[in-house]
Amino acid sequence: MFLLATLKHKRGGGEFSHTETLCELVVENLRENGVRSEIVTLVEYDIPPGTKSNMGKGDEWPMILKKVLAADILVFATPIWWGNHSSLMQRAIERLDELHNELRDTGKSRLTNKVGGIVITGEEDGEQHITGSISNFMLSIGVTLPPMCAVSYQGAYTRATKKSLARKFREEKQTASAAESMARNLAFFARLLVENRIPEGKSG
Amino acid sequence: MFLLATLKHKRGGGEFSHTETLCELVVENLRENGVRSEIVTLVEYDIPPGTKSNMGKGDEWPMILKKVLAADILVFATPIWWGNHSSLMQRAIERLDELHNELRDTGKSRLTNKVGGIVITGEEDGEQHITGSISNFMLSIGVTLPPMCAVSYQGAYTRATKKSLARKFREEKQTASAAESMARNLAFFARLLVENRIPEGKSG
Amino acid sequence: MFLLATLKHKRGGGEFSHTETLCELVVENLRENGVRSEIVTLVEYDIPPGTKSNMGKGDEWPMILKKVLAADILVFATPIWWGNHSSLMQRAIERLDELHNELRDTGKSRLTNKVGGIVITGEEDGEQHITGSISNFMLSIGVTLPPMCAVSYQGAYTRATKKSLARKFREEKQTASAAESMARNLAFFARLLVENRIPEGKSG
Amino acid sequence: MFLLATLKHKRGGGEFSHTETLCELVVENLRENGVRSEIVTLVEYDIPPGTKSNMGKGDEWPMILKKVLAADILVFATPIWWGNHSSLMQRAIERLDELHNELRDTGKSRLTNKVGGIVITGEEDGEQHITGSISNFMLSIGVTLPPMCAVSYQGAYTRATKKSLARKFREEKQTASAAESMARNLAFFARLLVENRIPEGKSG
Numbered sequence: 011m012f013l014l015a016t017l018k019h020k021r022g023g024g025e026f027s028h029t030e031t032l033c034e035l036v037v038e039n040l041r042e043n044g045v046r047s048e049i050v051t052l053v054e055y056d057i058p059p060g061t062k063s064n065m066g067k068g069d070e071w072p073m074i075l076k077k078v079l080a081a082d083i084l085v086f087a088t089p090i091w092w093g094n095h096s097s098l099m100q101r102a103i104e105r106l107d108e109l110h111n112e113l114r115d116t117g118k119s120r121l122t123n124k125v126g127g128i129v130i131t132g133e134e135d136g137e138q139h140i141t142g143s144i145s146n147f148m149l150s151i152g153v154t155l156p157p158m159c160a161v162s163y164q165g166a167y168t169r170a171t172k173k174s175l176a177r178k179f180r181e182e183k184q185t186a187s188a189a190e191s192m193a194r195n196l197a198f199f200a201r202l203l204v205e206n207r208i209p210e211g212k213s214g
Numbered sequence: 215m216f217l218l219a220t221l222k223h224k225r226g227g228g229e230f231s232h233t234e235t236l237c238e239l240v241v242e243n244l245r246e247n248g249v250r251s252e253i254v255t256l257v258e259y260d261i262p263p264g265t266k267s268n269m270g271k272g273d274e275w276p277m278i279l280k281k282v283l284a285a286d287i288l289v290f291a292t293p294i295w296w297g298n299h300s301s302l303m304q305r306a307i308e309r310l311d312e313l314h315n316e317l318r319d320t321g322k323s324r325l326t327n328k329v330g331g332i333v334i335t336g337e338e339d340g341e342q343h344i345t346g347s348i349s350n351f352m353l354s355i356g357v358t359l360p361p362m363c364a365v366s367y368q369g370a371y372t373r374a375t376k377k378s379l380a381r382k383f384r385e386e387k388q389t390a391s392a393a394e395s396m397a398r399n400l401a402f403f404a405r406l407l408v409e410n411r412i413p414e415g416k417s418g
Numbered sequence: 419m420f421l422l423a424t425l426k427h428k429r430g431g432g433e434f435s436h437t438e439t440l441c442e443l444v445v446e447n448l449r450e451n452g453v454r455s456e457i458v459t460l461v462e463y464d465i466p467p468g469t470k471s472n473m474g475k476g477d478e479w480p481m482i483l484k485k486v487l488a489a490d491i492l493v494f495a496t497p498i499w500w501g502n503h504s505s506l507m508q509r510a511i512e513r514l515d516e517l518h519n520e521l522r523d524t525g526k527s528r529l530t531n532k533v534g535g536i537v538i539t540g541e542e543d544g545e546q547h548i549t550g551s552i553s554n555f556m557l558s559i560g561v562t563l564p565p566m567c568a569v570s571y572q573g574a575y576t577r578a579t580k581k582s583l584a585r586k587f588r589e590e591k592q593t594a595s596a597a598e599s600m601a602r603n604l605a606f607f608a609r610l611l612v613e614n615r616i617p618e619g620k621s622g
Numbered sequence: 623m624f625l626l627a628t629l630k631h632k633r634g635g636g637e638f639s640h641t642e643t644l645c646e647l648v649v650e651n652l653r654e655n656g657v658r659s660e661i662v663t664l665v666e667y668d669i670p671p672g673t674k675s676n677m678g679k680g681d682e683w684p685m686i687l688k689k690v691l692a693a694d695i696l697v698f699a700t701p702i703w704w705g706n707h708s709s710l711m712q713r714a715i716e717r718l719d720e721l722h723n724e725l726r727d728t729g730k731s732r733l734t735n736k737v738g739g740i741v742i743t744g745e746e747d748g749e750q751h752i753t754g755s756i757s758n759f760m761l762s763i764g765v766t767l768p769p770m771c772a773v774s775y776q777g778a779y780t781r782a783t784k785k786s787l788a789r790k791f792r793e794e795k796q797t798a799s800a801a802e803s804m805a806r807n808l809a810f811f812a813r814l815l816v817e818n819r820i821p822e823g824k825s826g
Contacts, residue, residue: 017263017264017265017308019263053263059221059223059257059300059301059302060221061221061295091265091304091307091308091311092307092308092311092347092350092351092354092750093347093350093351093750093751093754094298094299094304094307094347095298095304096263096304096308097263097301097302097304097305097308098263098301100295100298100299100300100301100304101301103295103296103298104221104295104296104300104301107295107296117595117599119565121565122565134750135747135748135749135750135751135776136747136748136750136751137747138554138558138704138705138746138747138748138751139550139554139705139747139748139750139751141550141553141554141557141558142547142549142550142551142552142553142554142705143296143297143298143550144550145549145550145553145554145557145563146296146297146546146547146549146550146553147296147297149549149553149563149564149565149566149567149568150296150546150549150566150568151565152565152566153565154562154563154564154565154607155553155557155562155563156557156562156616157527157529157530157557157559157560157561157562157616158557158558158560159557160557160558164747187525187619190619191525191619194617194619195616198616198617199562202610202614206610206614208564208565208603208606209602209606211595211598211599211602296546297546297547297550321799321803323769325769326769338546339543339544339545339546339547339572340543340544340546340547341543342500342501342542342543342544342547342758342762343501343543343544343546343547343754343758345754345757345758345761345762346501346751346753346754346755346756346757346758347754348754349753349754349757349758349761349767350750350751350753350754350757353753353757353767353768353769353770353771353772354750354753354770354772355769356769356770357769358766358767358768358769358811359757359761359766359767360761360766360820361731361733361734361761361763361764361765361766361820362761362762362764363761364761364762368543391729391823394823395729395823398821398823399820402820402821403766406814406818410814410818412768412769412807412810413806413810415799415802415803415806425671425672425673425716427671461671467629467631467665467708467709467710468629469629469703499673499712499715499716499719500715500716500719500755500758500759500762501755501758501759502706502707502712502715502755503706503712504671504712504716505671505709505710505712505713505716506671506709508703508706508707508708508709508712509709511703511704511706512629512703512704512708512709515703515704551704551705551706554704554705555704555705558704
């Protein structure tokens with residue numbers, strides 16, 4: 011299950027999302043490993059600011075949270091803006107904060123036994139920094155991170171089409187191979203944790 | 215001029231913003247240095263995702279941008295969520311991106327000769343990291359940063375009232391003195407740059 | 419196997435290392451999970467700057483690297499200095515860079531199937547940022563990160579003795595419980611990966 | 623005055639430092655603004671770990687510190703290793719920590735009225751993150767940061783010579799123009815602060 015935090019709105023027409031295009035390569039690789047995926051594009055939903063799982067009337071986050079909780083694999087996908095993940099990625103992190111309060115109070119996380127991945131694209135520098143920020147959050151909230159669970163692509167492609175960019179990702183050995191390793195490791199760990207649940211502490 | 219990126223909505227009643235309370239201490243110190251301030255609370259406005267100065271119908275950012283461009287001093291004020299500035303602070307940064315494109319293309323920034331400051335509060339760890347992220351952005355886009363231009367406060371005050379927290383800030387020597395130095399330096403540099411404009415490059 | 423990057427030299431007498439003291443709590447918890455540990459204190463060794471596994475005459479890193487490669491669990495332990503891990507932690511990361519070149523060239527990491535953990539202490543702010551930086555490195559180089567694999571402690575204890583600090587760590591529920599979860603998860607994943615090797619890619 | 627934190631040792635022969643080459647471009651631009659510079663290459667000195675200005679016998683940092691204190695402009699120059707500044711840059715930051723203790727205790731910094739700049743090169747991603755980290759440190763310790771005070775270059779130049787890389791920097795509009803703006807702003811602010819000293823607080 012992918013939380014895609016592109017700033018580009020489909021209804022806005024025009025531009026396509028580089029991040030979505032890279033997600034699709036990972037989805038394809040996951041499929042080859044027997045994993046079905048869904049991409050939730052955050053910009054299409056009304057997700058008000060806040061740190062609770064449900065911020066009340068009109069809030070569409072609870073529906074997304076249900077999918078997060080049902081998934082075995084959780085991928086955060088974001089463009090880079092000024093060295094950081096997008097405001098929509100940060101919004102999702104803030105809205106997941108209540109789950110961390112639960113973990114702190116009970117010692118149990120509703121995200122235990124889930125496996126995490128990261129997809130990043132940008133014109134700008136910042137991929138490793140963002141991988142770090144997201145990893146810190148995911149680990150703290152109970153998610154397991156397999157080796158090489160992140161894929162990124164940096165470059166300015168003002169004249170690229172969705173099709174030409176998708177082809178580029180497949181042809182560049184480094185990107186294609188990173189997506190392949192990522193998908194293989196996500197699938198391997200997801201199965202491992204379905205069969206071997208992480209033991210809980212005494213009290214938490 | 216303060217861009218306040220608290221997640222707490224006044225209309226939501228209940229909770230007060232710690233970040234706003236710390237901003238007010240800086241505002242008070244700026245007043246003693248002869249500087250008038252205005253705090254714009256981002257959560258009260260409709261600021262859609264995007265990287266343009268104007269994202270069209272219903273977008274309230276252009277009005278805020280006008281105030282940003284008119285000010286001599288620009289303070290970014292944010293709570294800490296998972297080691298990063300809030301999604302609303304990131305939103306403001308994304309919406310300022312078009313100004314950076316202008317700078318890249320023309321060599322001139324509409325933020326030149328402005329002086330920057332930073333206000334951070336949080337229960338959590340992350341103040342230095344956020345100061346770094348915001349500094350990187352501000353410097354890149356043409357803002358000058360005086361020494362000790364940031365003030366922060368970390369602590370969990372579940373039972374604090376706005377009044378008791380404001381008193382706490384004033385009484386804790388470290389916070390009070392950081393706010394004082396920050397305001398003194400912001401005021402000094404703002405005047406210095408009014409009287410001594412930064413020279414422009416040949417071509418940019 | 420712990421790489422301890424404190425700046426405090428035992429031969430220097432006087433001060434004890436807070437980071438070492440926190441490592442010892444984790445070692446104790448690992449022992450309860452049937453895991454034997456060794457702490458290597460980097461400041462005691464001559465580790466010249468460079469990015470190769472062996473920098474030649476007088477270099478004591480190759481000996482440490484041997485222990486890194488032999489271990490099932492790898493813990494990076496560092497104090498915080500100005501929001502970052504110490505220069506000695508960074509030195510170790512730089513010296514591990516050649517292993518990453520190997521991974522890039524062959525698709526195989528000599529650190530695959532190892533499990534990683536993080537220990538941080540500081541007077542200063544920065545724990546989440548450092549957890550992120552180290553996580554990014556560990557994941558990139560082939561290490562698996564279990565949930566809650568980091569423990570940290572922030573506070574200024576100018577009058578603490580090693581004994582009083584060790585007691586403090588044990589008595590503060592949050593620290594004690596973080597060390598316990600960390601050790602339990604490190605032990606669980608280390609065993610899991612001994613029995614279930616991560617599959618390799620076709621070509622890498 | 624440049625603190626150059628390359629890992630490449632001249633005595634080691636062979637490789638030249640990309641970071642040093644970029645520093646030289648800035649030095650040249652500073653000269654055109656009437657500023658004389660000196661580059662201190664940290665790897666050539668014996669700088670033991672620690673957080674004091676003088677760590678005793680054999681410590682060569684005190685000599686470097688004297689130059690830091692005498693300079694009007696202070697440039698931190700570092701390669702990128704795993705998204706962070708080098709261990710030698712971090713070492714210099716740690717060794718400057720005692721100056722910050724002074725500032726905290728007396729309210730006065732011996733670095734006040736100095737102007738800061740940043741030079742970064744790397745094969746890897748991380749320039750904005752490092753600019754942020756160094757900015758946070760410089761601002762906290764009393765240094766002023768002018769707009770666009772950082773220049774960076776990312777790229778893998780395995781077959782470059784020092785001469786070809788220097789030419790490349792001069793020919794790439796973006797790098798050449800960033801070095802030019804940086805030098806112009808450093809020189810402008812250094813003179814401004816020689817003529818207009820930053821006012822001190824009452825008590826500090």
